[in-house]
Amino acid sequence: MHNSIYHALEKKDCGHQLSLDNAIAGLTFNEDGLIPAIAQQHDTGEILMMAWMNPASIRETLQTGRVCYWSRSRQTYWRKGESSGNQQTLVGLFADCDGDALLVKVNQQGPACHTGRRDCFYNQLTPDGLNITKAPIQNPDEMYKK
Amino acid sequence: MHNSIYHALEKKDCGHQLSLDNAIAGLTFNEDGLIPAIAQQHDTGEILMMAWMNPASIRETLQTGRVCYWSRSRQTYWRKGESSGNQQTLVGLFADCDGDALLVKVNQQGPACHTGRRDCFYNQLTPDGLNITKAPIQNPDEMYKK
DSSP states (O other), rough: OOOOOHHHHHTOTTTTOOOHHHHHHTOOOTTTTTTEEEEEETTTTOOOEEEEEEEHHHHHHHHHOOOEEEETTEEEEETTTTSOOOOOOEEEEEOTTTSOOEEEEEEEEEEEEESSSSSSOOEEEEETTTEEEEOOOOOOOHHHOO | OHHHHHHHHTTTTTOEEEEEEHHHHHTTOOHHHHSSEEEEEEEOEEEEEEEOOHHHHHHHHHHHSSEEETTTTEEEETTTTTTSSOEEEEEEEEEEETTOOEEEEEEOOOOOOOOSSSSSOOOOETTTTEEEOOOSSSSSSHHSOO
């Protein structure tokens, strides 16, 4: 179960470096070749959304500075903001200790959620049930019209 | 691909409610019966870790107020802090728009990461390679000794 490349990094000091090829090769991708990526607004700390990346979308994100996911529903690369205009600019990309999750610190223009809400995590679960806690900041019908 | 329960919630107003049974039944679990759960320190906004939950660990977390994950490596329930003492107390649990990811706002005592670092996302990826950006705040050998 242990990922050998990331396992070896656990005991390394702050400042230790590894090539990007080895860092990406060492990540754990699921059976669909994907790794979960958490998008966080870099300054406010808001968790905006969770999506998925593959090796090519990680490289593109680092090279272009615009965040690129893999869309499982559309089975294609998904450059956030392509259709809505609400772009995500990369601030920093981080892999976790096990190399099986990514944190993408971003600068998000407008809503990150396709519902027009700023972020996707608006359904609060409590012992008494689910409560919707946020309202759209943009009309989703206007986000996706041409 | 659309999840019908969460899809129906997208257009609902702030304050709309649903029973906990329906909210959990509507979540999308993967082929192992798990859903990804992002743990965030409630006040600082730090992303501490990403782990996995199943329906029973979601219910236990809500009932006890102590965060309970499913450990894929140990194939058992994982009540954060059981062996390290570094507990996670629940502040708020949220499902995303598609019902396929959870955000757990917590109060984390000490390090969340088994390496002794405060959080797990210490491996920064850049076009030039991976850099370790954080040092342990506690000696991991002391976290797990009895």
